Amino acid sequence: MALEKELALFAKMKPDLLKNHEGKFALIHGEEFLGTYDSAENAYAEGVKRFGREAFLVKKVSQQEEVYRNQALSLGLMHARL
Amino acid sequence: MPVFNFFHWSEKLGRTLNETGPLVSVEIAIPTALKQHLSEKGIAIPPAVSGFALVDTGAFATAVDESVFVSLGVSHIDEITTDTAHGPATSKVFPANVTFPGMNVTDMPMERVVGSKLKWKTRDEKEIIMLMGRDLLQYFLLVYNGPSSDVTLCY
Numbered sequence: 001m002a003l004e005k006e007l008a009l010f011a012k013m014k015p016d017l018l019k020n021h022e023g024k025f026a027l028i029h030g031e032e033f034l035g036t037y038d039s040a041e042n043a044y045a046e047g048v049k050r051f052g053r054e055a056f057l058v059k060k061v062s063q064q065e066e067v068y069r070n071q072a073l074s075l076g077l078m079h080a081r082l
Numbered sequence: 083m084p085v086f087n088f089f090h091w092s093e094k095l096g097r098t099l100n101e102t103g104p105l106v107s108v109e110i111a112i113p114t115a116l117k118q119h120l121s122e123k124g125i126a127i128p129p130a131v132s133g134f135a136l137v138d139t140g141a142f143a144t145a146v147d148e149s150v151f152v153s154l155g156v157s158h159i160d161e162i163t164t165d166t167a168h169g170p171a172t173s174k175v176f177p178a179n180v181t182f183p184g185m186n187v188t189d190m191p192m193e194r195v196v197g198s199k200l201k202w203k204t205r206d207e208k209e210i211i212m213l214m215g216r217d218l219l220q221y222f223l224l225v226y227n228g229p230s231s232d233v234t235l236c237y
Contacts, residue, residue, distance in 0.1 A: 003161060040193035044159060044177050045115040052119055058159040058177075058193075068143055068164040068173055068196050 005031055006057035017061045029056040036061065083223070086185045089232045092206035097231035102204045104137040104226060104233040108212050109181040110146055112154050114191060117179075128154050130181065133201075133211030137224065137233065141215035144180075144192065147201040150211055151176045158197060173197060180218075185237055192218075 006028040010017075013033060017026060024036035025043040029051055037043035040058050047056040060066070088106055090099035111130035112120075120127050131150045151158070151174075158174035174197040179189045194217075203209050225234035 003158070007161065040159075040177070041115075041191060044113065044193060047159070048113075048115040048119045052123075053116070053155065053157060055157050056159065066162045067170075068145070068162055069141075 002055040003057050006055075007059075009033060010057060010059050014061070018063065021061045022063070024061050026059050026061055027056065028059070029054070083236045084186065085234060085236045087232055087234050088184065089230075091231060095206055098204070098206055099226075099228065099231040099233065102136075102206070102208065104224075105134045105204075105208060105210070106137065106182055106214070106233075106235065107184050108133060108135040108214075109183060110150050110154070110211065111179040111181065111189065112156055113177040113179055113193075114189070116156065116177075130154075131211065133209045134204075135182070135212035135214040136210050137219070137235075138213040138215055139219065139224075141213050143194070143196050143217050144215040145196040145198040145200060145213045146176070146178065147211045148174065148197040148199060149201060151178075151197060154178075160194070162196070164196070164198075180212075182237075185235060187237060 009028055009031055010026060021036040024038060025040045026036050027034040027043045027047050043058040092098055109130040109132050112128060117127055131153050156176055158176050160175035161172050162175055164171045164173040176195050176197050177193045178195050180192050181188050200213060201211055221237060223236040
């Protein structure tokens with residue numbers, strides 16, 4: 001998967017980011033940290049402005065990691081017919 | 083608050099709400115920032131992908147079939163853990179603009195949509211490309227009328 005470098009850098013920086021930037025969105029490209037932004041929309045706009053269609057990371061600085069749960073999808077029941 | 087009714091019926095199958103679940107037509111487009119970037123560079127803007135969204139009160143976040151983002155040429159911006167029947171997995175997160183033509187909702191920005199393998203066709207040939215989760219439903223009033231096979235959404 002792409003974003004490996006970016007995710008590794010984010011994990012390394014997370015303890016420091018949590019001190020002063022909790023709730024904001026970090027923008028990372030390769031091994032470069034570009035800053036934090038008030039919204040994911042602003043971080044994404046800055047990423048596109050600098051890197052166009054290249055891969056970059058926009059991640060929320062948060063104690064708790066986001067987990068996606070959708071029971072019906074994960075159990076294969078979205079279009080089951082009994 | 084405008085009210086929109088969606089009667090679920092087909093000539094071949096009759097009432098379809100019970101079988102298909104609540105569906106609304108949807109168009110997924112590239113995010114505004116990318117659209118502006120491509121325009122400035124003189125690059126053609128990929129057309130929006132059309133299909134249907136299944137209203138899914140069981141999903142906390144909206145998910146879109148990953149093939150849609152491949153068509154649009156939109157890269158993912160994050161990865162998150164997904165709970166599946168086989169244990170935790172990783173899913174990509176994408177930005178998108180969402181339009182619901184039947185409800186006059188145009189180019190709604192969504193910065194964090196979960197990419198998933200969810201595309202399928204109903205027996206009345208409606209291709210589902212999105213699961214409309216509670217991150218979107220928090221802005222809607224929803225009435226599911228099973229006996230009359232219709233769904234009402236107010237935005």
